[in-house]
Amino acid sequence: MSIDPAMPGFVAIEQVGYSYDASGPAIVDRVDWAIPRGEIHCLLGRSGCGKTTLLKLAAGLLMPTEGSIRIGGEPLQGPSPRAGFVFQAPTLLDWLSALDNVLLPISLKRRPTAVDRDAALDLLARVGLTDFAARRPSELSGGQQSRVAVARALVGNPDLLLLDEPFAALDALTREELQDDLLRLCALNGTTALFVTHDIGEAVYLGDKVAVMATGQLTHARRIELSRPRHRDMRYTPGFTAACHDLRDAMDGGPQAATSRRPAA
Numbered sequence: 001m002s003i004d005p006a007m008p009g010f011v012a013i014e015q016v017g018y019s020y021d022a023s024g025p026a027i028v029d030r031v032d033w034a035i036p037r038g039e040i041h042c043l044l045g046r047s048g049c050g051k052t053t054l055l056k057l058a059a060g061l062l063m064p065t066e067g068s069i070r071i072g073g074e075p076l077q078g079p080s081p082r083a084g085f086v087f088q089a090p091t092l093l094d095w096l097s098a099l100d101n102v103l104l105p106i107s108l109k110r111r112p113t114a115v116d117r118d119a120a121l122d123l124l125a126r127v128g129l130t131d132f133a134a135r136r137p138s139e140l141s142g143g144q145q146s147r148v149a150v151a152r153a154l155v156g157n158p159d160l161l162l163l164d165e166p167f168a169a170l171d172a173l174t175r176e177e178l179q180d181d182l183l184r185l186c187a188l189n190g191t192t193a194l195f196v197t198h199d200i201g202e203a204v205y206l207g208d209k210v211a212v213m214a215t216g217q218l219t220h221a222r223r224i225e226l227s228r229p230r231h232r233d234m235r236y237t238p239g240f241t242a243a244c245h246d247l248r249d250a251m252d253g254g255p256q257a258a259t260s261r262r263p264a265a
Helices: 051-059 098-102 114-126 142-154 172-189 200-206 232-236 239-252 256-262
Strands: 011-019 028-036 040-045 066-071 084-086 160-164 192-197 209-214 217-223
Touching: 011 051, 028 051, 028 066, 028 217, 040 200, 040 239, 051 160, 051 192, 066 098, 084 142, 098 114, 098 142, 114 142, 114 172, 142 160, 142 172, 142 217, 172 200, 192 200, 200 232, 200 239, 209 239, 217 239, 232 239
Parallel strands: 040 192, 040 209, 084 160, 160 192
Antiparallel strands: 011 028, 011 066, 209 217
């Protein structure tokens, strides 16, 4: 399988493989994928399929044992300063306020300026936390902590946002609100995103394109033909339901789909 030359990739994942050791099985097995600038792509799969490992490879937190990854044409050789990462848990520092947690990526490099603080406060306002900037994580709900984590990942204006099931532990309504926050923030800055999830409806609602992963390979992919901006009523349309049904069928296909339905990137 090769990358479609007509589809330019701001993120280009080319024949990428990863194993924990040379004699062990491939956790990620010869994956090709391309994400155009400004698009949101979602990666679906069951636990243990390799999707989080692929996300860490795209972030430069792991290095591939074969193949290559490029961001904006530049080979990825380690953690990229162009990427922000949102983990499964918010991973906020308990002794810092919400504002200082958002500023943490900047604080680790230099002293934040007044401009940095204004940018962080603006992000908190955009996720509905204007009145919570001084609160510590223990004083915030789970959804509020997740909003802080998203704001922290965006404070440096990254070109690429990588998210590893960040809303999985939240209740359904809060999860939907955070999905809308994420879509709005990415659209505002034209941010490219790769979002890992096991929730089919979440993938369809967020994604311009969704891929299914099984046993380290991409087994199925489809464009999501829903207009933007997205809104909650779309979740009840025939197009949304059809996309969910197709992706569920692909997930039920299991490992066999890896040889019978290789996607075009």
